[in-house]
Amino acid sequence: MSTIETLIEQVRQEAEREPFPIDVAVYKAAKKEPTQPILFAGNLKSPVCFFGRDLGRDEVYAEQPLIGAAGTLVREGFYQAIHQQKPKSKQDLQTVCDRALLTNTVPYKPPGNKAYSVEVKERFRPFIERLxxxxxxxxxxxxxxxxxxxxxxxxxxxxxxxKFYLRGDRFEAKLQIMLTATDDRQMIVQREVTLLPLPHPSPLNQKYYDLFPQMLQQRLNQFEF
Structure with missing residues (x-):
């Protein structure tokens, strides 16, 4: 199996193979290379992964997923679940990376914070699978x-x-699936994971934003760290 550094390099090569929408202005302002992926942050040995849509401006500057307004809400809730108290500093929030993996469907920032197309998601899917x-x-x-x-x-x-996402209890229920990925020898490997969906914690999500901290705590109570 290739190293995580090799996987990140493979993502970069794919990004350079053919153009796709990237918010180049934000990368340039942050003095970051637009095709260098921000694939993940956190601990690859951790039991839990927080899986978002894609990067925002703050994530590009910090070179970490889930560190903007929505990501901070996630990190605050996770820290509180672990330590039974609220974080007091950015350093406290950063310690979340010791206990969780943070990643997205696509390791780049789309222009205007609009979701990437299905084609772009499928293009980078094999790399997220391998991760x-x-x-x-x-x-x-x-x-x-x-x-x-x-x-x-x-x-x-x-x-x-x-069908699962139409359920009224989708934010309390769990769903087990078999993830698949293809290794460097083109061998298909399967692995069972459990999905625990939550709404997106964006301030723009008026229906769920105020409810999100409580919903996150309920999710985190469902398993051991």
């Missing part, structure tokens, strides 16, 4: 928002993901 199947050792994935959850549609039975 989750070969490099991460956990099995609990908390998806953040509809786009993040439905990224897993290919790994369930036909229509299973969409």
């Amino acid at each position: 989750l199947v070969f490099h991460w050792e956990g099995s609990q994935i908390i998806t953040l928002g509809t786009e993040a959850f439905k990224w897993y549609a290919p790994y369930g039975a036909k229509g299973e993901i969409n």
